[in-house]
Amino acid sequence: MSDENNRPLDSNNDQQMHHHEHRHHHRHHHRRRGWKIFWSVVGVLVLVAIFFAGMAWHNLKSTTDDMYSSAGANKSRDAQKVLDQKKPVSILLLGTDTGALGRDYKGRTDTMMIMTLNPKTKTTTIVSLPRDMKVNLPDYPQYSPAKINAAYTYGGVKESINTIQQHFNIPIDYYVLVNMGGLEKAINQVGGVDVKSPLTFDYEGAHFTKGETYHLNGSKALKFSRMRYDDPQGDYGRQERQRLVITALLKKSVSYKTVLNRAFLKSVSDSSQTDLTFSDMMNLAQNYRSTNEHVVQDHAQGRTSDEGGQSFEVVPTSEQQRISNIIQNSLKN
Secondary structure, three states, rough: HHHOOOHHHHHHHHHHHHHHHHHHHHHHHHHHHHHHHHHHHHHHHHHHHHHHHHHHHHHHHHHHHHEEOOOOOOOOHHHHHHHHOOOOOEEEEEEEEHHHHHHHHOOEEEEEEEEEEEOOOOOEEEEOOOOOOOOOOOHHHHOEEOOOOOOOHHHHHHHHHHHHHHHHOOOOOOOEEEEHHHHHHHHHHHHOEEOOOOOOEEEEEEEEEEOOOEOHHHHHHHHHOOOOOOOOOOOHHHHHHHHHHHHHHHHHHHOHHHHHHHHHHHHHHOOOOEOHHHHHOOOOOOOOHHHHEEEEEEEEEOEEEEOEEEEEOOOHHHHHHHHHHHHHHHOOO
């Protein structure tokens, strides 16, 4: 009797268990399908992100490719190896007046600076060379002696690098050539630069007071750095102001933020030239950012000498050696 009474009860339990298992399986099935949908959506989003990142990377690379131009110089060491090993690197900064005030001829390099970046000492060293410095051009003996800024006129960047390497016995790993128009655009793209004026002067409608710090846009920064004749130190005073502007720009631009900013690169691509590839720029932005913590500024001091109707800045051998030592020491790992 107890068996008969228990039978329907067992049957009822079986039905309840079956119903419970069915509901559990149904929920499990829904959960699995939900996860599949979730991962499918994630996968699509990842693919879309990769696509757009790839497009952005391609656009950035294309922009920097427009700026790339091999120097063709006889470089004294393997620059790529130096950069890949994160060792101190040297870059020649060349500035021309081409592109400013409607000028479009090749001209001479009004600005020549040797810049070294040392990630170990977290130091950037910038040394200006007098534009009228008397030198012998390695590949143009027929035009020697000549002013150092004429190296660019005769043999472009290649001759500028060859001349500096030979004259100072230092390696030049890379170069950046910027015209004044490009410098103005670059400064505007980073939102202006802050500089402290070393003297009081007026130039092209702009006024500067000694000791005052100014936030300058591209146009005013050019005015600040170009005045020469009213400076008691002449071209040496102008070099100092140029270094102040370049240093201020470097502090803002040596970062991922600007290297990955197409608007910044685009603004300077049509007025700049360099043998740094996009990969090199990324390398500098990633591994050399700390070098702007300390900035050392200097210049090669010469004396004015009129020779054959030409005015040269003659830099004594002792001064040339001092500059060589500064650059060589800044490149020690």
